[in-house]
Structure formats: C-alpha cells, structure tokens
Amino acid sequence: MDLFGSASFKSLERGLAGAQVRHNAISQNIANVNTPNYKAKQVSFKHTLDDAMNQTNFNANRTNAKHLEFSRTNNPIMVEEDRSTMYNHNGNNVDIDLEMAELAKNQIYYNALIDRLNGRFTSLQSVIRGGK
Template sequence: MGLFDSATFQQLENGLKGAALRQKTIANNIANVDTPNYKAKRANFKHTLTNALQEQTIQANRTNPRHFEFSGQSSKPFFSTHSQTMYHHNGNNVDIDKEMSQSAKNQIYYNALTDRISSKFNSLKTAVRGR
C-alpha cells in the first residue's frame, strides 16, 4: 500500500479528473458557439460517484427480459447532448452566457479540490517533519 493510496486521495483525484473533463466539454461548446447545427454537450459523472458511494456497485435496471444482465463498478462519465433547444438561426444551441457560468462554477469546484489536496499534502509534510 502506497502513501497516496488512501480513499481520500483517490476521491480527490477522481474529482479533479471529472472537473478537467467537464472543463474540456465546456471549452468545446464555447469553441463551437458559431458552428451551424452544433448541439451543446454536458459531461455527466456525478451519478456514478453517488451510486458508487452508496452501493459500491452499479446495477442495471432491466425493463425487458431480453435485456442483458450486468452489474459491476463503473466510473465512466457519459455525455449528453441537448438537441431540443435552438438559440441561433443556424441550428446551434450553445448559450455562451450559460457556458461561461458553468465554466466559472467548474473553476470554483476545481479550486476547492486543489485546496483540499494541498492541505492533505501539508498534513503529510507536517507528519514527516514531526512539527
């Protein structure tokens, strides 16, 4: 077992990865604000974190007996595309104000995670020094 194998470090690392993925998705939406027929996308991964914390596994809900049975752990995000709205005459639905707001919210989340990791490293440094 390594020094950084604790559940806290792993959860913080996964949070940072999720924030980075969300930021890439937001940046992609902003970059395509004028692209005809482009539909805004969202990175969704909090559902997986919530399920993993509550149940430790993810179970499939079968609505038909012909569906495959499966269960297990998954931490993969999924991307959703919002195609019901249209904000521009060219079929594009990227709302730049909403994207900038989401970007700022994600930046605050990312900064909170980096502060938490920094404090964990400072605690380790203090423990090693003995002061």
C-alpha cells in the same frame, strides 16, 4: 504502506479527472458558439463522484443490523449532446451565458478539490517533519 492510494486521494483524483472532462466539454461549447448545427455537450458530473465513492473501500462500522450498507454502483462519466433546444437560427444551441456560468462553477469546484489535495499534502509534510 500506500500513502497516496488511500480512499480520499483516489476520490480527489477522480473528482479532478471529472472536472477536467467537464472543462473540456464547456470549452468545446464556447469555441463552437457560432458553428452551424453544433449541439452543446454536457457532462453528467454526478456520475463521476458516485463512481469515485463506489470504487473506494469504504467500510461502515455497523453497530446495529438496521444500519444501512454503503451502496456500490458503477456510473461512468457521461458526455451527452443536448439536441432538445435551438438558440440560434443556424441550428446551434450553445447558450454562451450559461456556458460561462458553468465554466466559473467548474473552476470553483476544481480549485476546492486542489485546496483539499494541498491540505492532505500539508498534513503529510507536517507528519514527516515531526509536527513542526
């Protein structure tokens, strides 16, 4: 019996890994706000969640032939540079206000995943203790 290999644990793990990659990219952008010719990095986070959902073994119980199957595509985490804009005279395109907002949003998302993971562990702990 694999308690920590379930689909929900794997999804949470991949979501946390994606949030970490996004945090690193945002931190680099903030650290290089005054670096000449630095181009802001962005993480395509939706790919991380899609990948997490597609790597698990979700099986739909189809009671009708017209029901849709779960799709399976492989989308890696993508870190891209935005070269389309320039905010500073030195070629830098980091918008500090945008980066701080993205950092806060990512932190909220990360905390939500941690809360969900803690809930899963609390449920396991309750089962181990016999519901007490």
